[in-house]
């Protein structure tokens with residue numbers, strides 16, 4: 001049902017937690033299941049220096065966000081904005097069709113956190 | 122959003138895992154979010170001697186199943202069948218309304234595992 005990469009990111013999620021002095025914080029909810037994803041960004045000179053996430057969501061949401069945070073860490077804001085839900089799922093080696101909605105939380109929370117960063121600056 | 126009891130059972134879930142020589146195994150899927158819950162029972166003389174669950178579900182599903190397994194361990198089959206989703210949520214001190222569907226997995230998977238036990242015997 002789930003790829004080895006999904007299971008690895010579910011069992012050992014990267015970048016879980018909070019950044020107390022984040023430069024941008026995003027929170028989005030999933031219309032389908034009601035789960036919430038919170039994303040914290042530390043940004044310097046247009047580069048995402050650190051990123052962490054918190055969720056009560058399912059295994060697919062955890063794996064997707066773990067992978068997505070790895071994909072944007074050290075990248076510019078523009079590069080992070082270009083990361084799509086589809087790329088995250090591809091990097092995970094796929095997700096079951098009925099769990100694709102969980103991975104959307106990752107992309108949306110990153111965009112929400114970057115919007116919050118721009119709103120502050 | 123979540124009670125201390127929910128957070129406790131989410132962070133430290135009881136009875137997670139598999140029982141290799143289970144007497145009854147139940148698996149149910151959640152129509153709303155697509156998550157799956159698997160429940161294993163060890164039954165002797167009509168009493169549930171051991172119970173374990175596996176899921177890729179969200180925090181609410183994990184907390185509900187953790188609590189439900191604690192509620193049926195050491196109980197008779199009839200007592201276990203009488204445990205409702207509502208009692209589990211009450212024991213957790215409540216769940217947000219949009220997460221109630223996650224707790225249904227616990228009740229349904231217990232009933233499914235007991236049905237499987239009867240089918241075998």
Ligand code: FES
Pocket residue numbers: 030033034035057058059060061101102105154156179
């Ligand atoms: S079921 Fe809610 S995030 Fe996956």
